[in-house]
Amino acid sequence: MDKTMASATQAVADIPDGAALAVGGFGLSGVPDALIRAVHEQGARDLRVVSNNCGVDGRGLGVLLGSGRISRVTGSYVGENKEFARQYLSGELEVELVPQGTLAERLRAGGAGIPAFYTPAGVGTQVAGGGLPWRYAPDGSAAIASPPKETRDFAGRAYVLEHGITTDYALVRAWRGDRHGNLVFRRAAANFNPLAAMAGRVTIAEVEELVEPGELAAEQVHLPGVFVQRVVRLTAVQAADKHIEKRTVRS
Template identity: 75%
Template sequence: MRLDKTVDGADEAVADIPQGASLAVGGFGLCGIPSVLIAALLRRNAGGFKVVSNNCGVDDWGLGLLLGAGRIARMTSSYVGENKEFARQYLSGELEVELVPQGTLAERLRAGGSGIPAFYTPAGAGTQIGQGGLPWRYGPHGQVAVASPPKETRAFAGREYLMEEAITTDYALVRATIGDRHGNLVFHSSARNFNPLAAMAGRVTIAEVEHLVEPGELGPDEVHLPGVFVQRVVRVPPDDPAAERRIERRCVRAEREGGAGHGAHS
């Protein structure tokens, strides 16, 4: 593997992602999502993707763009509440969905990147998550066509635990604030959510970075994810519309009578 992992652009970076590939995608809500790489993937004809991500964006941004174009066949997520098209496709049987507790999803990705095939967790023990039967895919008439299987259980110190298998994917798409040409990455604040975990799980990890620096400019203690987990680095053009940082839900407090308005967003 060459030390300089930079590629000329997002289109080149995703050019070899084939039909039906599995993808781990970083981000939480719309925070820290690899929107430039998602836009590049949307420009290709490939689809049928099996995506692992905390959520599926919103109807008009992030992974929601791929979903709306019919490019996603299966989602493994922990939260899907902001996407109406997601709900429509799932309930109509167009989309297979595996819902996973958020901490379990994070650990399954981390385990995959660490070479740990499975682990035990108390999350979901004694519920349908462990017992099986959750609808993964509906049939054309609303019947359950594919259901979750039961999970192996084991007791430790008198408490029941579920065995959860690690997740690895063909590719991973992540976004970092700073990256060097060797693939060492730094994430800003809460964008350091699922990005490092998704990057670890991908056999080929592609990182879009807002600021590209030379090797040696990042101190060892600054690096959040070492370059050993990253195969390709793309600098995000500052004028690329796909690089926009959107707010998932904006809340504004009404102006008070006789005083200045106070605004807030999240």
């Protein structure tokens, strides 16, 4: 029952080339930076990442992206990462853009064993009709485009069929966790982390504070340990290493 690992390096050691990773975080909030850096040091390549965004240049998933380790991204947002945009537009990176709420539900559905669901999000757009560039050719045309999706009417309203997502591994960050893998997320870090954790067949959680089983009251637990296979306790320095994308202060 003790799922703790000695280090992030040990926890990610078996992630192979070509693995699919669901990664928590939103912008730079709740990003599993220690695990991402460990994957970078480990050397896995050709990774297929599912995450809301791909970090920023040199931070978060931007570390793996900048070193050419990611071949495909399923996400909702590109804007704060110039290298992401460059690789996508030059045809080096395959990108499936998904409406943010749809992405959240696809991860949750995959983790809950639901193969597919209908949603009104994207009806009447290229999300449903197909044609979104997944990969660009050198001449700027779409080398690979999204296929059309099944649509269906319910009570006079159109819906599009979306498939649940499961991945080989998931990397997440939590505020507190116990040795059984029960996790608590703090404030904005409770973004895509619980959903990514559900989608991974092997979920690895880095926690700022590790407690003993029984110290977390049942009503405090945001994600039960059944979804988590490995737990890594962060050092005090790692836990405090939190960056802000755009700092805004009053004069």
